[in-house]
Amino acid sequence: MTQTIDLLITNTSQVCVVPSVSGGPQRGQALGTLGIIEDGAVAVDGGTIVEVGASSDLRGRYDASRTLDAGGKAVVPGFVDPHTHLAWVGDRAAEFEQRIGGATYMEIMAAGGGINSTVRQVRAASVEQLVAETRARLDRALRNGTTTVEIKTGYGLDTASELKMLDAIFRLAADHPATIVPTFMGAHAVPPEFDGRTDAFVDLIVQEMTPAVAEWLHSHSHENHVFVDVFCEPGAFDLAQSRRVLEAGLQYGMRAKIHADEFASIGGARLAAELGAVSADHLVTTPVDDLRILGQADTAAVALPATPFGLGHVHYTPARALIEAGGALALATDCNPGTAWCESMQFVMALACRYLRITPAEALTAATLNAAYAVGLGDRVGSLEAGKQADMLILDVADYRHLAYRFGGNLVRTVIKAGQVVG
Ligand code: NIG
Ligand code: FE
Numbered sequence: 001m002t003q004t005i006d007l008l009i010t011n012t013s014q015v016c017v018v019p020s021v022s023g024g025p026q027r028g029q030a031l032g033t034l035g036i037i038e039d040g041a042v043a044v045d046g047g048t049i050v051e052v053g054a055s056s057d058l059r060g061r062y063d064a065s066r067t068l069d070a071g072g073k074a075v076v077p078g079f080v081d082p083h084t085h086l087a088w089v090g091d092r093a094a095e096f097e098q099r100i101g102g103a104t105y106m107e108i109m110a111a112g113g114g115i116n117s118t119v120r121q122v123r124a125a126s127v128e129q130l131v132a133e134t135r136a137r138l139d140r141a142l143r144n145g146t147t148t149v150e151i152k153t154g155y156g157l158d159t160a161s162e163l164k165m166l167d168a169i170f171r172l173a174a175d176h177p178a179t180i181v182p183t184f185m186g187a188h189a190v191p192p193e194f195d196g197r198t199d200a201f202v203d204l205i206v207q208e209m210t211p212a213v214a215e216w217l218h219s220h221s222h223e224n225h226v227f228v229d230v231f232c233e234p235g236a237f238d239l240a241q242s243r244r245v246l247e248a249g250l251q252y253g254m255r256a257k258i259h260a261d262e263f264a265s266i267g268g269a270r271l272a273a274e275l276g277a278v279s280a281d282h283l284v285t286t287p288v289d290d291l292r293i294l295g296q297a298d299t300a301a302v303a304l305p306a307t308p309f310g311l312g313h314v315h316y317t318p319a320r321a322l323i324e325a326g327g328a329l330a331l332a333t334d335c336n337p338g339t340a341w342c343e344s345m346q347f348v349m350a351l352a353c354r355y356l357r358i359t360p361a362e363a364l365t366a367a368t369l370n371a372a373y374a375v376g377l378g379d380r381v382g383s384l385e386a387g388k389q390a391d392m393l394i395l396d397v398a399d400y401r402h403l404a405y406r407f408g409g410n411l412v413r414t415v416i417k418a419g420q421v422v423g
Contacts, residue, residue: 078147154188295325
């Protein structure tokens, strides 16, 4: 008896399943378990994965309205990019040149540039312009294999402009093939009108912006799945201020994320674990004790190697220590106009193997399954397991390791989102 389905993908060299472990991410030494099926096939119906197994087996049991021949190449889960600032207008190429000349990122920010330079441009832009410029990046990310992407606000920094950013993000979510996870990041930087008055700005975030965002979401029937994030860093928000921002978001039903230990360590990773944050991100200068705390917490640890690379720095997330501590390592681009205009998770994997010293298998897991858990979607996307959304990539190569071994190009041939070919 054959079962009728929408789609059968056949003739693969390998299908990388990237299975979850006891319904969770691959933590610690389990990281990098790909569950490779050589000459595998994937059965899809109604946008959902029905079964993954040997081609010889699945061919006989399924009657598919459509068959996709993978041409003897590898199939992997669609990438999940769990940390981006993808919604912005303009660029900061001039600051890139300043940094080459010796200025640091935080110096440029303290002098009124950096994030606030993009804030000026976003405040002046229409929502349509914001959508158009962001869509171009989203399209490139999709072509490079990103089928789920988190996008933060944080270039508005006043209530109306933050809502404009949210509006742009939701407009894209409504008609773009990629799944978009929105994050409210009113605490991305202190805007010029609050210069030297960070506590007063945090008051505004807690008392006005957070409730306004919650109300906006409510009136647009988007009740669930919004994150709140804060840049916990000297020169941005200290630990007490970061706690206030996150607790306000939690109070309004948002889930927490944090930018922690990007340049200096002031306890952000610990705070993330304490508040049950879904992820703690950057983690370049995290002390050993805090790595241990993260290793025991449900909080995913998101490394963003394109950021130190983009800044020309030599220090990266101590991924091996994190893995040893039992942490759930994920990877993301951090795509933003200041530190890392990078739309490619493939390039992030290539960097991670070299500078975080993780294997291609560990990098693939961190860019798919664990990244899905880092945006709270681990039960829906990130692996090729029955019941999950059929988000997958047919590569141009027969061996998944080439995703990290080679760099600078795009090795994704076909992008499939919820069972549909979208790129
Ligand atoms: O994650 N560090 C804070 N935010 C971004 C940079 C944003 C920007 O410079 O525009 C980051 O690196
Ligand atoms: Fe960031």
